[in-house]
Amino acid sequence: MIRELAFTNAGPFRGKHSIPLGAKTYAVTARYESDPGRSNWGGKSFLLELVNFALTGSWPKTRKAQWAGQGADGWISRGEKDADLHLTFEDGAVVSREKRRGQPAQVRFTLPGVPTASQAAAEEGILRYLGFSGDDFLNVAYLEQKQMARFVTTEPEKRLDIVRGWFGLAKAEAAEDRSGDVAAEEIRELEKLKARRSALVSTSEPPEFNFASYEALLATAQATLREAEKALRGAEADARAAESDRETVRDYDELVERGKALAAEVKDLPDDLDAKAAAAKEKWEEKKGEHVAAGREVAAKRKVALGLFDGKCPVAEIECPAKKKINDDRQAAVVAHTRAQAGANMIGTELDALFLEERAARLAAESAKEKRVRLKTLRTAAEATIEGAKTARARMKSRKKSPPAGEDALEGARRAASEEVDRLRNEIAMARAAREIHERVTKEADRLSEEIEVRARAAAIAVRSRGVFRAAQRRVVEGALANINAKASRMLADGGVDLSVELRWEREGKDPAKQCEECGAAFPSSAKVKTCASCGAARGKLVVQRLEFVPSDRSGAADDIAGVALMLSAGEWFLASRSSPWAMAMVDEPLGACDQTNRRALSLQLVKLLSAGAWRQALVISHNPDTVALYPGRIEVLVRRDGSRRIVTS
Numbered sequence: 001m002i003r004e005l006a007f008t009n010a011g012p013f014r015g016k017h018s019i020p021l022g023a024k025t026y027a028v029t030a031r032y033e034s035d036p037g038r039s040n041w042g043g044k045s046f047l048l049e050l051v052n053f054a055l056t057g058s059w060p061k062t063r064k065a066q067w068a069g070q071g072a073d074g075w076i077s078r079g080e081k082d083a084d085l086h087l088t089f090e091d092g093a094v095v096s097r098e099k100r101r102g103q104p105a106q107v108r109f110t111l112p113g114v115p116t117a118s119q120a121a122a123e124e125g126i127l128r129y130l131g132f133s134g135d136d137f138l139n140v141a142y143l144e145q146k147q148m149a150r151f152v153t154t155e156p157e158k159r160l161d162i163v164r165g166w167f168g169l170a171k172a173e174a175a176e177d178r179s180g181d182v183a184a185e186e187i188r189e190l191e192k193l194k195a196r197r198s199a200l201v202s203t204s205e206p207p208e209f210n211f212a213s214y215e216a217l218l219a220t221a222q223a224t225l226r227e228a229e230k231a232l233r234g235a236e237a238d239a240r241a242a243e244s245d246r247e248t249v250r251d252y253d254e255l256v257e258r259g260k261a262l263a264a265e266v267k268d269l270p271d272d273l274d275a276k277a278a279a280a281k282e283k284w285e286e287k288k289g290e291h292v293a294a295g296r297e298v299a300a301k302r303k304v305a306l307g308l309f310d311g312k313c314p315v316a317e318i319e320c321p322a323k324k325k326i327n328d329d330r331q332a333a334v335v336a337h338t339r340a341q342a343g344a345n346m347i348g349t350e351l352d353a354l355f356l357e358e359r360a361a362r363l364a365a366e367s368a369k370e371k372r373v374r375l376k377t378l379r380t381a382a383e384a385t386i387e388g389a390k391t392a393r394a395r396m397k398s399r400k401k402s403p404p405a406g407e408d409a410l411e412g413a414r415r416a417a418s419e420e421v422d423r424l425r426n427e428i429a430m431a432r433a434a435r436e437i438h439e440r441v442t443k444e445a446d447r448l449s450e451e452i453e454v455r456a457r458a459a460a461i462a463v464r465s466r467g468v469f470r471a472a473q474r475r476v477v478e479g480a481l482a483n484i485n486a487k488a489s490r491m492l493a494d495g496g497v498d499l500s501v502e503l504r505w506e507r508e509g510k511d512p513a514k515q516c517e518e519c520g521a522a523f524p525s526s527a528k529v530k531t532c533a534s535c536g537a538a539r540g541k542l543v544v545q546r547l548e549f550v551p552s553d554r555s556g557a558a559d560d561i562a563g564v565a566l567m568l569s570a571g572e573w574f575l576a577s578r579s580s581p582w583a584m585a586m587v588d589e590p591l592g593a594c595d596q597t598n599r600r601a602l603s604l605q606l607v608k609l610l611s612a613g614a615w616r617q618a619l620v621i622s623h624n625p626d627t628v629a630l631y632p633g634r635i636e637v638l639v640r641r642d643g644s645r646r647i648v649t650s
Contacts, residue, residue: 001583001616002051004088009080010050012043013645019047019635020649021584025607025618026633034641042637043645044621048586051619052142054087054095055126056134057107060144073101089581095126131578140571142586143564211428218424225417232410242399245392252382252389259378266375269368277361284354291351294344301337480573487569488562500552501562511542572615584617603627 006018030042046063053059059067059075067074076083082100092112099105109122109129117125127133138144270276485502492499515522516532516539523529523539530539551562568585575582603622607630619635622628636648 001090001581002087003090004086005047005051005054006088007050007083007085009077009083010085011046011075011077012643013046013647014077014080015644017645017647019647021617022633023616024633025615025620025631026635026649027628027631028619028621028635028637029623029628030637030639032639034639039623042639044637045588047635047637048142048588048619048621050085051087051584051586052134052137054085054097055130056137057097057105057123058134072105073099075099076101091581093129093581130582131580132574132582136574140567140574141582141584143567144588211431214424214428214431218421218428221417221420221424225414225421228410228414228417232414235410242396245395248385248392249389249396252385255378255382255385259375259382262371262375262378266368266371269371273361273365273368277358277365280354280358280361284351284358287347287351287354291344291347294340294347298337298340298344301333301340304333305337480577483573484566484569487572488565491565491569492562499562501566502550503566504550513540513542568615583615584619585615586619588621589623600627600630603630607631 001023002021004018004020006016007013008016010017028044028047030039030044032038032042049060049063053075064074076099082098084098085096087095094108094110096108096110097105098108107119107122107126109117109125111129130137132140481503489500489502492501512527513523516537523532531537532539564587568587571585620631628634634648634650636650638646638648640646
């Protein structure tokens with residue numbers, strides 16, 4: 001229920017306005033100071049549109065057309081920079097919308113004790129709180145002007161589309177197509193559940209179920225499962241141990257084989273490799289000294305050959321007295337230099353050969369040493385692992401004599417025990433749920449007696465339904481329609497209106513049925529099959545869903561009256577089915593096409609209907625003084641001579 005509607009600079013209502021609301025039906029009227037007989041264009045419908053906008057963020061097409069060119073700023077009063085709107089529910093929930101010209105709109109939704117929803121989550125939070133969409137709101141709670149007969153005059157298929165979302169028909173129809181043979185079995189289970197529920201309602205005894213016995217069975221099954229899991233873990237541990245033993249033996253055998261091969265190599269190695277390497281190194285270093293001396297002689301003789309002898313003897317390293325003579329004898333010097341170079345080259349060749357010999361001897365000695373070290377390491381490792389290998393080999397022989405249980409068999413036993421535990425748990429849970437359902441049904445038996453009678457036809461139809469999903473939806477739909485039809489017809493009858501209305505859900509078509517109406521089994525595609533192979537029932541016709549409107553009379557006034565009655569009745573059922581906190585009906589000019597007698601009669605009944613049940617509040621726009629006085633509350637829009645507006649509530 002709405003506690004307050006507050007807004008600032010909204011449409012024709014410039015400035016701040018607050019409308020406190022109570023649990024009653026209000027006649028919404030308008031009056032001009034300059035012309036007391038005038039009420040049009042005063043802003044009555046805009047008040048209802050404000051409520052719709054607060055909840056859904058949408059405006060009627062006619063209002064958008066009026067604001068063409070202004071876009072989202074259209075609802076801000078002319079000449080003002082910003083506007084706001086606040087809708088406060090009786091539980092403290094608040095829906096707020098604010099708009100500044102040229103800026104994005106801001107929407108907020110708050111619940112007592114809950115942090116304010118973010119901008120992105122506010123719209124979703126509003127709809128989740130209300131339990132319906134914007135389209136549903138227009139169909140069940142907000143009857144717009146000149147739309148009273150919309151639910152009556154529209155085509156049956158379109159009418160079906162309106163309520164399809166209410167009843168979840170799209171999902172049920174898709175599930176029916178996919179169900180096949182499973183649907184038949186599900187329908188048989190549904191019949192069993194319905195019979196059990198009928199027993200719960202008609203008797204005070206809960207369904208028999210030995211909880212102590214099942215708890216004992218569950219404990220035994222759980223113990224069996226623990227033993228199976230323990231055996232499986234032991235088998236897995238044995239398998240890991242067997243693999244470890246195989247690896248230990250394999251590693252030891254490989255170690256021994258490598259040691260044998262390396263020992264054979266070491267046995268064939270000479271003992272004097274280190275001495276040979278040292279001797280080769282000594283020869284190489286001696287020859288390297290000769291090569292250095294020869295290089296010095298070549299350098300000295302080259303200087304003499306070039307006439308550049310500095311007088312220093314290359315042999316005695318003293319001043320040579322024959323310096324001038326030596327430099328003058330160039331030809332002899334060149335020959336001496338050539339001979340010295342040849343001698344140095346020969347020594348260099350011998351040095352390279354000795355280097356290679358020394359390197360080969362050294363590498364051979366190092367390789368022998370490395371092999372001996374490696375052999376020693378392998379023997380040490382073998383000695384360290386021999387006992388473990390013996391033990392592992394003994395365990396391997398023992399396993400061959402008594403092989404362990406297979407893991408597949410143990411896993412099968414564990415799985416069977418687990419499934420038994422799950423089955424028992426499920427049965428116990430289902431029994432507890434059945435007991436809780438029985439307790440709720442028993443407590444609610446008196447209050448639900450009338451609803452059970454209304455839904456009896458839906459239960460009977462569900463027994464013959466063609467799929468478990470369709471059965472559930474059809475039961476809800478037929479029961480809801482019976483409820484809606486009964487409420488609408490009772491409303492009209494109590495008001496003295498000579499008119500009855502009915503919404504019919506299905507009719508029989510020309511084509512043969514696709515599934516048996518008795519057991520739900522699917523029929524073959526051939527029309528020649530006349531009986532059900534499962535239960536022997538005769539094959540009927542395909543039931544077509546159309547949601548047809550059947551009134552006792554048709555006229556403009558009759559359609560308006562039937563539309564108001566049906567939509568308010570449907571709205572009351574719909575909001576109750578969604579557990580919605582919304583409890584306000586908004587009706588804009590509902591009786592424009594009625595004569596004075598019917599208008600007054602239906603107004604009296606509207607007040608009676610809207611003062612009980614789900615409709616704890618109502619806003620009814622009216623231009624007719626003969627009906628305004630019938631409503632317990634009144635909201636009057638007073639239009640002053642300067643065009644400003646004041647709202648008076650009583």
